[in-house]
Amino acid sequence: MSETFLMIKPEVVSAGAQPIGAILELVQRSGFQIRNLVQRQLDRALAQEFYAVHRERPFFASLVSYISSGPVVCVHLERDDAVRRLRELVGATDPAEAAAGTLRFLYGRSLQENAVHASDSEDSARREISLIFGRRP
Ligand code: CMP
Numbered sequence: 001m002s003e004t005f006l007m008i009k010p011e012v013v014s015a016g017a018q019p020i021g022a023i024l025e026l027v028q029r030s031g032f033q034i035r036n037l038v039q040r041q042l043d044r045a046l047a048q049e050f051y052a053v054h055r056e057r058p059f060f061a062s063l064v065s066y067i068s069s070g071p072v073v074c075v076h077l078e079r080d081d082a083v084r085r086l087r088e089l090v091g092a093t094d095p096a097e098a099a100a101g102t103l104r105f106l107y108g109r110s111l112q113e114n115a116v117h118a119s120d121s122e123d124s125a126r127r128e129i130s131l132i133f134g135r136r137p
Contacts, residue, residue: 003035004082005128006090007117010070012107013039020073023103023116027077030089036076036133042068050131053124059112066112074132083122090118 006027012019028034042050047068054060079085091102094111098104107115119125 001078001080002082002122003076003078003129004086004122004125005117005119005132006075006077006086007128008073008075009067009113009115009117010072011109011113012115013071013073019107023107024075026103027075027086027089030085032077032079032082032086034075035078037073038132039071039073040132041071044068046131050128062112076129076133083119083125086118087120090116 008020008023012023024034044064047064048055051060051063051067054063057063077086089103091098091104091108093104093114095104095108095114098108103116104114109115119128
Protein backbone atom coordinates (compact mmCIF):
# COMPACT_ATOMS: atom_id res chain seq x y z
CA MET A 1 0.00 0.00 0.00
CA SER A 2 1.19 3.53 -0.74
CA GLU A 3 -0.27 6.93 -0.03
CA THR A 4 -1.09 10.13 -1.80
CA PHE A 5 -2.82 13.46 -1.25
CA LEU A 6 -5.84 14.98 -2.98
CA MET A 7 -7.09 18.53 -2.53
CA ILE A 8 -10.51 19.58 -3.79
CA LYS A 9 -10.10 23.25 -4.69
CA PRO A 10 -12.16 26.30 -3.57
CA GLU A 11 -14.39 26.67 -6.65
CA VAL A 12 -15.61 23.08 -6.23
CA VAL A 13 -16.04 23.29 -2.45
CA SER A 14 -18.04 26.52 -2.76
CA ALA A 15 -20.40 24.73 -5.17
CA GLY A 16 -21.61 22.61 -2.23
CA ALA A 17 -21.74 19.01 -1.05
CA GLN A 18 -22.87 17.38 -4.31
CA PRO A 19 -19.65 17.77 -6.35
CA ILE A 20 -17.51 17.00 -3.28
CA GLY A 21 -19.51 13.80 -2.75
CA ALA A 22 -19.34 12.85 -6.42
CA ILE A 23 -15.55 13.30 -6.49
CA LEU A 24 -15.05 11.29 -3.29
CA GLU A 25 -17.31 8.54 -4.63
CA LEU A 26 -15.29 8.31 -7.88
CA VAL A 27 -12.07 8.22 -5.87
CA GLN A 28 -13.36 5.41 -3.65
CA ARG A 29 -14.76 3.47 -6.62
CA SER A 30 -11.30 3.70 -8.17
CA GLY A 31 -9.92 1.65 -5.29
CA PHE A 32 -8.64 4.31 -2.90
CA GLN A 33 -9.22 4.17 0.85
CA ILE A 34 -9.74 7.49 2.64
CA ARG A 35 -7.32 7.59 5.59
CA ASN A 36 -8.08 11.14 6.69
CA LEU A 37 -10.14 14.08 5.43
CA VAL A 38 -10.56 17.69 6.50
CA GLN A 39 -12.23 20.79 5.13
CA ARG A 40 -10.27 23.93 5.97
CA GLN A 41 -9.21 27.28 4.59
CA LEU A 42 -5.46 27.59 3.98
CA ASP A 43 -3.99 30.92 5.06
CA ARG A 44 -1.59 32.67 2.67
CA ALA A 45 1.51 31.42 4.51
CA LEU A 46 0.42 27.79 4.32
CA ALA A 47 -0.65 28.20 0.69
CA GLN A 48 2.79 29.63 -0.16
CA GLU A 49 4.48 26.73 1.61
CA PHE A 50 2.21 24.15 0.00
CA TYR A 51 2.99 25.45 -3.50
CA ALA A 52 6.62 26.50 -2.74
CA VAL A 53 7.89 24.51 -5.72
CA HIS A 54 6.06 27.01 -7.99
CA ARG A 55 7.31 30.21 -6.25
CA GLU A 56 9.33 31.40 -9.26
CA ARG A 57 6.48 30.84 -11.72
CA PRO A 58 4.56 33.85 -13.10
CA PHE A 59 1.26 32.40 -11.83
CA PHE A 60 2.45 31.92 -8.22
CA ALA A 61 0.84 35.04 -6.66
CA SER A 62 -2.44 34.33 -8.40
CA LEU A 63 -2.29 30.64 -7.37
CA VAL A 64 -1.72 31.53 -3.70
CA SER A 65 -4.63 34.05 -3.68
CA TYR A 66 -6.93 31.56 -5.39
CA ILE A 67 -6.12 28.53 -3.25
CA SER A 68 -6.49 30.54 -0.01
CA SER A 69 -9.71 32.28 -1.19
CA GLY A 70 -12.07 29.75 0.42
CA PRO A 71 -12.20 26.33 2.07
CA VAL A 72 -10.60 23.32 0.39
CA VAL A 73 -11.17 19.63 1.13
CA CYS A 74 -7.91 17.78 1.86
CA VAL A 75 -7.82 14.00 1.59
CA HIS A 76 -5.14 11.51 2.61
CA LEU A 77 -5.57 8.46 0.36
CA GLU A 78 -4.17 4.96 0.27
CA ARG A 79 -4.00 2.20 -2.35
CA ASP A 80 -1.29 0.35 -4.27
CA ASP A 81 0.58 2.63 -6.69
CA ALA A 82 -1.39 5.52 -5.20
CA VAL A 83 0.44 8.54 -6.69
CA ARG A 84 0.32 7.27 -10.28
CA ARG A 85 -3.26 5.98 -10.01
CA LEU A 86 -4.57 9.24 -8.59
CA ARG A 87 -2.82 11.30 -11.27
CA GLU A 88 -4.47 9.11 -13.90
CA LEU A 89 -7.88 9.71 -12.31
CA VAL A 90 -7.26 13.48 -11.99
CA GLY A 91 -6.14 14.04 -15.61
CA ALA A 92 -4.06 16.75 -17.29
CA THR A 93 -3.43 20.08 -15.49
CA ASP A 94 -5.40 21.99 -18.12
CA PRO A 95 -9.02 20.73 -18.09
CA ALA A 96 -9.20 21.47 -21.84
CA GLU A 97 -6.57 18.75 -22.35
CA ALA A 98 -7.84 16.29 -19.73
CA ALA A 99 -9.08 12.89 -20.94
CA ALA A 100 -12.81 12.19 -20.82
CA GLY A 101 -13.95 10.84 -17.46
CA THR A 102 -11.06 12.34 -15.47
CA LEU A 103 -11.85 14.63 -12.52
CA ARG A 104 -10.48 17.71 -14.28
CA PHE A 105 -12.45 16.89 -17.44
CA LEU A 106 -15.61 16.59 -15.33
CA TYR A 107 -15.12 19.45 -12.85
CA GLY A 108 -12.30 21.74 -14.06
CA ARG A 109 -13.03 25.24 -15.39
CA SER A 110 -9.62 26.60 -16.40
CA LEU A 111 -5.88 26.03 -16.08
CA GLN A 112 -5.93 27.59 -12.61
CA GLU A 113 -9.43 26.55 -11.49
CA ASN A 114 -8.77 22.92 -12.34
CA ALA A 115 -10.93 21.42 -9.57
CA VAL A 116 -8.36 19.26 -7.76
CA HIS A 117 -4.70 18.90 -6.89
CA ALA A 118 -2.93 15.53 -6.66
CA SER A 119 0.62 14.89 -5.40
CA ASP A 120 3.14 14.48 -8.23
CA SER A 121 5.51 12.07 -6.42
CA GLU A 122 5.77 9.99 -3.25
CA ASP A 123 8.00 12.66 -1.67
CA SER A 124 5.43 15.37 -2.46
CA ALA A 125 2.66 13.17 -1.06
CA ARG A 126 4.48 12.73 2.28
CA ARG A 127 5.26 16.45 2.43
CA GLU A 128 1.70 17.54 1.60
CA ILE A 129 0.12 15.04 4.03
CA SER A 130 2.44 16.30 6.79
CA LEU A 131 1.70 19.96 6.00
CA ILE A 132 -2.06 19.50 6.22
CA PHE A 133 -2.51 16.70 8.75
CA GLY A 134 0.68 17.03 10.81
CA ARG A 135 3.28 14.36 11.30
CA ARG A 136 2.07 10.97 12.34
CA PRO A 137 3.79 9.21 15.23
P1 CMP B 1 -1.96 21.88 -9.27
O1 CMP B 1 -1.87 20.50 -9.81
O2 CMP B 1 -2.61 22.10 -7.96
O3 CMP B 1 -0.47 22.47 -9.20
C1 CMP B 1 -0.17 23.84 -9.36
C2 CMP B 1 -1.35 24.63 -9.77
O4 CMP B 1 -1.05 25.87 -10.38
C3 CMP B 1 -2.13 23.90 -10.86
O5 CMP B 1 -2.75 22.76 -10.36
C4 CMP B 1 -3.04 25.00 -11.35
O6 CMP B 1 -4.11 25.28 -10.44
C5 CMP B 1 -2.07 26.17 -11.31
N1 CMP B 1 -1.40 26.36 -12.60
C6 CMP B 1 -0.55 25.55 -13.24
N2 CMP B 1 -0.12 26.09 -14.39
C7 CMP B 1 -0.71 27.29 -14.47
C8 CMP B 1 -0.66 28.34 -15.40
N3 CMP B 1 0.10 28.27 -16.50
N4 CMP B 1 -1.40 29.43 -15.15
C9 CMP B 1 -2.16 29.52 -14.04
N5 CMP B 1 -2.24 28.54 -13.10
C10 CMP B 1 -1.53 27.44 -13.32
